[in-house]
Amino acid sequence: MIKVAVTGAAGRMGSGIIRKISEQDDMELVAAIEIPNSPLAGIDAGEKAGIGNIGVAITGSEDLEKTLKESGAEVLVDFTIAHAAVETIKRAADCGVDLVVGTTGFTEEQAQGNADIIKEKNIKAVISSNFSIGVNVFFKVLKDLTPILNDFDIEIIEAHHNQKADAPSGTAMTAFELVANALERKPEEVGVYGRQGQVGKRTKEEIGIHAVRGGDIVGDHTVLYVGDGERLEVKHMAHTREVFIAGVIRALRFVGSAERGKVNDMSDVLGI
Ligand SMILES: NC(=O)C1=CN([C@@H]2O[C@H](COP(=O)(O)OP(=O)(O)OC[C@H]3O[C@@H](n4cnc5c(N)ncnc54)[C@H](O)[C@@H]3O)[C@@H](O)[C@H]2O)C=CC1
Numbered sequence: 001m002i003k004v005a006v007t008g009a010a011g012r013m014g015s016g017i018i019r020k021i022s023e024q025d026d027m028e029l030v031a032a033i034e035i036p037n038s039p040l041a042g043i044d045a046g047e048k049a050g051i052g053n054i055g056v057a058i059t060g061s062e063d064l065e066k067t068l069k070e071s072g073a074e075v076l077v078d079f080t081i082a083h084a085a086v087e088t089i090k091r092a093a094d095c096g097v098d099l100v101v102g103t104t105g106f107t108e109e110q111a112q113g114n115a116d117i118i119k120e121k122n123i124k125a126v127i128s129s130n131f132s133i134g135v136n137v138f139f140k141v142l143k144d145l146t147p148i149l150n151d152f153d154i155e156i157i158e159a160h161h162n163q164k165a166d167a168p169s170g171t172a173m174t175a176f177e178l179v180a181n182a183l184e185r186k187p188e189e190v191g192v193y194g195r196q197g198q199v200g201k202r203t204k205e206e207i208g209i210h211a212v213r214g215g216d217i218v219g220d221h222t223v224l225y226v227g228d229g230e231r232l233e234v235k236h237m238a239h240t241r242e243v244f245i246a247g248v249i250r251a252l253r254f255v256g257s258a259e260r261g262k263v264n265d266m267s268d269v270l271g272i
């Protein structure tokens, strides 16, 4: 049995992950954690997730270390918000608990800090901006395609629901970094975010990144390769959060055999 703790237990992703874990024979939810001093503390995590009582009460993250120790959690799944996840990753790594992290919106410094702590504490970790199989194939397609279309103008457009806290999406940022690296361009020099005003003509090197927010869009990502007289669009659309949740379950099965001290991603989980 894989003993799993979930932070962000009452969130869109956290509650879906709790529901899915309850359907698996080889894993068990042992802790459900929410914001510090959460008003949800004491409420059963299954009741909150809509599956009835599962005997795991939500706790506030002020008691994270105690909760992880007393529950015997082996892996912590975090889908929260970047500034909170940075602290959770440090604290869980200090307790020797492995990690599956889907939170997005980390700055470069935060992402490096996460990698450093995983290395220092020599724990097993999977961190990915997108746990869907389709998006990870989309990433692979971008890696292969971009060097061939190296003189086309490249623009990235993402669209998400109106509750999303970070922009551009983590997936759009991963796509941008992949494309920039495939073209041997420095991401910090070529990213142009949402043009506005007298910005002048587009340079050949720049890569545009645009975020749309509205309603209940689960997550769309498009990369446009625009030449003279033609254009190619590579697009992924998630219709349901279940695609991310299914990837998290695969990552939970993988993480026990993952290489220690390194940030594994979904390409490691999927072997692609
Ligand atoms: N990698 C992937 O495949 C996916 C990543 N995400 C990312 O996951 C994150 C969460 O997304 P949603 O579930 O839609 O957000 P949400 O807002 O529905 O849920 C976040 C939950 O985290 C809780 N939280 C905040 N700080 C906390 C802390 N210190 N300790 C414990 N809980 C804390 C909040 O109270 C909330 O219940 C976002 O960064 C989003 O971009 C979302 C979907 C897929």
Ligand SMILES: O=C(O)C1=N[C@H](C(=O)O)C[C@H](O)C1
Pocket: 104, 129, 130, 160, 164, 165, 168, 169, 170, 171, 172, 218, 219, 220
């Ligand atoms: O916040 C979301 O909802 C999503 N976040 C991830 C991201 O920022 O890329 C993944 C997915 O697109 C849904």
